[in-house]
Amino acid sequence: MTRLLIINPGSTSTKIAVFDDEKSIFEETLRHSVQEISSFNKIYDQYEFRKNIIVNVLEKNNISIETLDGVVGRGGLLKPIEGGTYEVNDTMLEDLKVGYLGEHASNLGGIIAYEIAKEIGKKSFIVDPVVVDEMEEVARVSGLKEIERKSIFHALNQKAVARRHANKIGRKYEELNLIVAHLGGGVSVGAHEKGRVIDVANALDGEGPFSPERSGSLPVGDLVKLCYSGKYSLDEMKKMIKGNGGIVSYLNTNDAREVGQRIKNGDKYAELIYNAMAYQVAKEIGSCAAVLKGKVDGILITGGIAYDKEFTSWIEERVKFICDVTVYPGEDELMALAEGGLRVLRGEEEAKLYK
Numbered sequence: 001m002t003r004l005l006i007i008n009p010g011s012t013s014t015k016i017a018v019f020d021d022e023k024s025i026f027e028e029t030l031r032h033s034v035q036e037i038s039s040f041n042k043i044y045d046q047y048e049f050r051k052n053i054i055v056n057v058l059e060k061n062n063i064s065i066e067t068l069d070g071v072v073g074r075g076g077l078l079k080p081i082e083g084g085t086y087e088v089n090d091t092m093l094e095d096l097k098v099g100y101l102g103e104h105a106s107n108l109g110g111i112i113a114y115e116i117a118k119e120i121g122k123k124s125f126i127v128d129p130v131v132v133d134e135m136e137e138v139a140r141v142s143g144l145k146e147i148e149r150k151s152i153f154h155a156l157n158q159k160a161v162a163r164r165h166a167n168k169i170g171r172k173y174e175e176l177n178l179i180v181a182h183l184g185g186g187v188s189v190g191a192h193e194k195g196r197v198i199d200v201a202n203a204l205d206g207e208g209p210f211s212p213e214r215s216g217s218l219p220v221g222d223l224v225k226l227c228y229s230g231k232y233s234l235d236e237m238k239k240m241i242k243g244n245g246g247i248v249s250y251l252n253t254n255d256a257r258e259v260g261q262r263i264k265n266g267d268k269y270a271e272l273i274y275n276a277m278a279y280q281v282a283k284e285i286g287s288c289a290a291v292l293k294g295k296v297d298g299i300l301i302t303g304g305i306a307y308d309k310e311f312t313s314w315i316e317e318r319v320k321f322i323c324d325v326t327v328y329p330g331e332d333e334l335m336a337l338a339e340g341g342l343r344v345l346r347g348e349e350e351a352k353l354y355k
């Protein structure tokens with residue numbers, strides 16, 4: 001039996017699990033409010049906070065780290081790489097600490113995994129990080145020579161859910177064209193062509209639909225004016241796009257459940273904003289259908305907000321003309337991380353080397 005600790009830091013949560021082989025014996029999701037998270041300047045500043053949460057939860061539940069055979073963390077903003085399981089090494093730790101492609105909570109996954117594993121002399125890994133890059137050349141062209149579009153998205157969960165769907169319908173992921181919308185603290189919508197994500201809007205940095213805490217794409221001329229208005233520093237502008245953008249900017253919460261409650265209590269403004277997010281997700285799904293030339297075998301909706309049936313129905317009514325919509329609420333990330341770690345520790349696969 002192989003026991004693994006799984007660590008999944010997201011923008012609005014820290015998810016932890018312990019797996020004995022493929023069986024999850026313990027899972028916990030700790031949600032973080034905007035107030036809690038915004039007291040930290042940089043993602044790396046959250047290291048102690050997130051690590052302590054994990055260590056305390058394990059202690060409270062009488063799970064000794066000495067019993068672990070390895071630790072697997074969600075991979076962050078490294079250099080663009082192909083999918084797979086990578087052993088955490090010094091080069092990776094350096095890139096995660098500085099945030100090679102930017103700042104996101106997932107940068108802490110590999111770092112915390114490494115530190116916990118080091119204490120017990122075991123190995124640590126990351127699987128399918130947010131920088132998995134399978135984009136077609138044509139999708140990289142932005143419209144301005146100095147700027148290239150980047151693949152930054154919920155690669156781990158999008159691929160895990162796409163595979164789960166393929167299994168369910170008795171097909172292979174590599175034979176299908178799928179559109180997968182992940183609705184979490186960040187939102188990403190990927191065009192999966194026969195097992196490769198050939199186009200996806202950068203979920204972190206001002207592309208695609210807005211999300212609970214991000215602005216998504218904005219009218220670029222107005223954004224430039226705001227940058228030069230003299231009212232905001234570079235850091236404040238960055239924070240406006242990521243962290244304090246999206247639903248936070250309109251409603252001062254990153255919690256979609258709270259928004260749903262406000263709507264139930266008759267808040268029409270909250271309803272407009274929440275509706276607008278569904279509208280933008282539906283538009284992005286339409287774009288992906290064009291990328292796939294209309295040959296779409298399924299539209300899959302996943303992530304925390306996919307638990308909200310009303311929200312997913314708003315998306316479905318706009319995109320069901322393309323093809324059937326299937327909702328997979330929550331995420332398969334913890335299991336996907338465990339499976340990636342197990343494949344390597346059992347010798348079924350060699351860990352890839354991050355350079």
Ligand SMILES: Nc1ncnc2c1ncn2[C@@H]1O[C@H](COP(=O)(O)OP(=O)(O)O)[C@@H](O)[C@H]1O
Nearest residue numbers: 010011012013184185254255256257304305307
């Ligand atoms: N049952 C639910 N109904 C509606 N929204 C939910 C539900 N559970 C979680 N959410 C929302 O999902 C978002 C977080 O998505 P999730 O994928 O869990 O996290 P993260 O992006 O932090 O990894 C939050 O806005 C949260 O309020």
Ligand SMILES: CCCC(=O)OP(=O)(O)O
Nearest residue numbers: 010011130153184185186
């Ligand atoms: C960096 C892209 C992945 C992402 O947005 O994750 P969260 O929804 O967990 O913030």
